[in-house]
Amino acid sequence: MRSYPTIQKKIKIEAAFSPALPAYLTGLFLLILILLLGVRPAAAAAPQPVVGEAGIVVAVEKYACDVGHDILSRGGTAADAAVAVGFALAVTYPSAGNLGGGGFLLHRASGGATEALDFRETAPARASRDMFLNFDGTVNEGMSLWSPLAAGVPGTVAGLGTLHERHGTFSWNELLAPAIALARDGFVIDRLTSERFQLYAGRLGPDPESRRIFLKDSTFYQPGDTLRQPELAATLQRIAAEGPREFYTGETARRLADYMMRSGGLMTKEDLRSYRSIVRRPLEGQYKGYTILAMPPPSSGGVAILEILNILEEFPLSDWGWGSVRGLNILVEAMRRAFADRAAYLGDPGFVDVPVDGLIDPAYGDSLRRLIQEGLTNRPGSVSPGKPRGLALFMDSVGGSLGIIPNEGGETTHFSVVDAEGNAVAMTTTINASFGSGITVEGLGFLLNNEMDDFAVQPGVPNYYGLIQGEANAIRPLKRPLSSMTPLMVLRPVAARQQDAAGFNISGTTAPGSAAEPEMELYLLLGSPGGPRIITSVLQVLLNVVTYGMEIHEAVGAPRLHHQWMPDTLWFEPVGWATDLMEGARAKGQTVATWDEVIGSTHSIMVAPSGRLLGAPDPRRSGHARGVDRVIRREDN
Template sequence: MKTLRYIICSAALTFTTGVVSAESKPPSIIDYDSIHHPVVAKNGMVVSQQYLASDVGLEILKRGGNAVDAAVATGLALAVVLPRAGNLGGGGFMLVHLAEDNKTIAIDYREVAPKAAHRNLFLDEKGQVDKRKARFSHLSAGVPGTVAGMELALERYGTMEWEEVIQPAIDLAEKGFVVNWDLANQLSRRSTHMGKVASTAKVFYKGDGEFYENGETLVQKDLAWSLKQLQKHGAKAFYEGEIAKKIVADMEKNGGIITADDLFSYQPQERKPLVGTYRGHKVVTMPPSSSGGIHLIQMLNILEHFPIADYGVNTANSIQVMAESMKYAYADRSKHLGDTDFYDVPVEWLTSKKYAKTIADKISVNKVTPSSDISAGTRPKYESPDTTHFSVVDQWGNAVSNTYTLNFSYGSGIVAEGTGILLNNEMDDFSAKPGTPNAYGLIGGEANAIEANKRPLSSMTPTMVFEGDNLKLVTGSPGGSRIITTVLQMIVNFVDHGMNVAEATHTPRFHHQWLPDRLFIEPAINKDTRKLLQSRGYELYESSTMGSTQSIQVEDYIYGSSDPRRPNAKAAGY
């Protein structure tokens, strides 16, 4: 049997008969013959970035819950066991597919700017962006949407009671869970910042300031209290009850601007998903305030004009054509994307086959166009990095694709005193100063300027792919600005190259976002291909691994694959 030494983010992953399990220390020998085999199930599947949360969702499915019940339970559990990204204090996007009605719904529970926010919120006296304020202060928090979004999804499309689906998260917070080596390492690395915030140190570090070690138990009493408040009173506890009071008190004490009225006024939005087509497949994805869905469809429309399958997987030609399409999409993102409640986003034009053809005509496999020669298209006159994704499919064919985030790993690093809840730093996703890059290097314009009650632009791209009316793929990823291109490559691998969900997940990735004018590549990209790309004019930048897709393929059985690029993920099915 062949073996391949395959090291990804120091993650320890063992592949045996298609089942992925996370180990507590990082050996790195992987069985190459089994790397392409997904986890197989007959009745239901939950794929998430943390194995304990996947098990929680799977247990809900086994009890007869549907995909939404399992998704909400998984999301609440991730808030406990994956504090870097799972959250109650952030926000996100959820796609829900209802098989019986052949209908897909988009739920937007993205954070909103507080009422006191204004376009110059993070500018200093010289008119420059104060990065500390924008990213690591109470001012950096948008009004959280996760709790309201999860409750809305469960009430409208679930079958179980809130009290039941939240209980596993309460147990994990109150009784504690075993700290794995990745969590221990993450908390140690961030102690310089997080350890200095008293409310955060109380939760994630020992009383003497020592770090939690691999194998020790992390108990989160304040978070358990918050979850019990939610179990008893529902989302009202967060937006107008005892949790809200603690958040507002913490804001007032530390110069934040989220008020009781901000929390009380928050509402998630149910939206019509975006629908595109790609080589006979229907692609259903998230509308704004996600930029991901628009530009995913835009890039797929461009790629339809090129024989990607004939070029081959990650050849110089296929990478070049895809990278050029990425440049044009991210240039458009910088100008045309924002919250549709505040800005007239030209969705139909950006996702039209006609506009894609004008871009495709500019792309050649023999010539690289410098980013300096590319600008956002002119609309017709008539017209982060830590996030986490999970996917669920149940025995009736219902499905959920959910991506939610605190923005950075652990958000701002600030826990609201007495709640155990980490605050997001999503305000940095606005254009603090139009034309100035944010933390992910993304350029934004007036459409995404800071404004009260506005949702900041996001790259989160929960997506489903159908063949006719048959659901085939549920996917999504974290990764900041790289989310959109990661999801793009999953779909291209699946549709053009005929890969199964595990093969599509494991294939090396690349990314271009227009500015900076660099082609980011994972270490496993072939060296001969690199030389060809460099000879054509690309500046290559070897990056750490990109994204962490958690995906499900539906065929005769349900096939799940967790991305090994980050440790402790699990595809759990039965």
């Protein structure tokens, strides 16, 4: 295990405790312990990983994690567990778990075949490029976030249905039963959930249904109270009885479309009826002998991470060590260039010619590497999108404000699952902002997303997260907005794994036509919430393991930073970074600031050399992991 710098006790903390974010105090408290104890950051910030001999699930919320553990313990596949966890999170984690949103996942079979599933929301058929602009051409702030117009056509139920159809073994009813029970009978509210409801009362309060369900008609749920959601239970019952298409063609679809018609929204019965999830081929890249499998567009995370890794490949980061000013500066410069390309070139590949192959070409990464001069940083605002091969002629450079500060939060949730046979799922779902649009459709019990803001509402104008986006991500009917969600898998050479007779065999040769290389096996499952900070959070955990040799819990717990090109600012987590390192970044020309909350929440799994599964929930949020020691199959009962 490599060592890396201890954290200085005299670090200056700017806005470390935001009174508006009490739900994150637990994670901040754990990181503050680093300062008090003076020990290595990852070791102090994260507990020891949870071990699974025959399966594991890592998720943000306890009840959902328990549901997944139960499915795995009874012989369910990773897909079975993921479906059950996804529906459970729609009940117990309403700020991000959802029926009214969308997401992405990677599924890797024990034999090696890997596929990507896109169940991202789509723009309604009546959506238009300028739908959120005023008559004078300015952006109507708030309409793309907090109105019925903000909602894209949800994809979560379709995505979970496709996953079950392709890889599930339990019945559909069995997998929805735990979520139905949690909604019908209720679950006990913990402190973090209670605080989150109160924190976002201003978002939930204006909508009568949201106020009634989540705010207890403004009397608020206290820790220890039980939250029951009978309308959501009824919706889940219909989906369980009639299958996933009920959401798109049945009573649920009718009520949702009727609400949109009454409230001035655009979503119609036909929009719902025509929605389909899409099975895509994962992106694949190489870094330091490892294979990286990532989500393709309309996710931007896979492209961005592979581009950054290509830039970093030839830099001796491990020699410089974790936390070196030199290595940090190189990493930030790589982030700046990848996010500039994200803004200019990425969008829904069904509508624009995205130069994916050019952006993830190692030769392109090498050309960007040569532009990064060690010890020097380009002047603020001077980095522009690059020129990868395969550019479409219509794509112009992206302009925009450099000074906008990204919003905090961003409510997405990620979970990772591996079963006893070595099948694996890394899934990220979202309703965009915390509690989405804040709107709950009467009688249905679930919140609607506000994903329309993930489009370039006006190219060159920052969105909710401060991201500048270009024409490639402009609004068009039925188009899928660009996303930062980044479910990711890392494979290692089989030869690198030590044999352990006590472990189970999680490796496999590559199936014909899969994206994985022969003689590679599963090593890491990664993902995170956090808007654009998803990309940089997942990247840093990967680097911490592969480049710096950290254990998975250390890699997850280590302090993080973030740069997204515009605003041209390097953000550090509020605690955990040495003062001289931050000053060193400033001396290199970076504009340095302190983010006033934690960055990301990566719920990760590592396959140890023994074959044991190590689950590492992120201490920054209330993560949980449950390992399976022994599978009791139904035929054994």
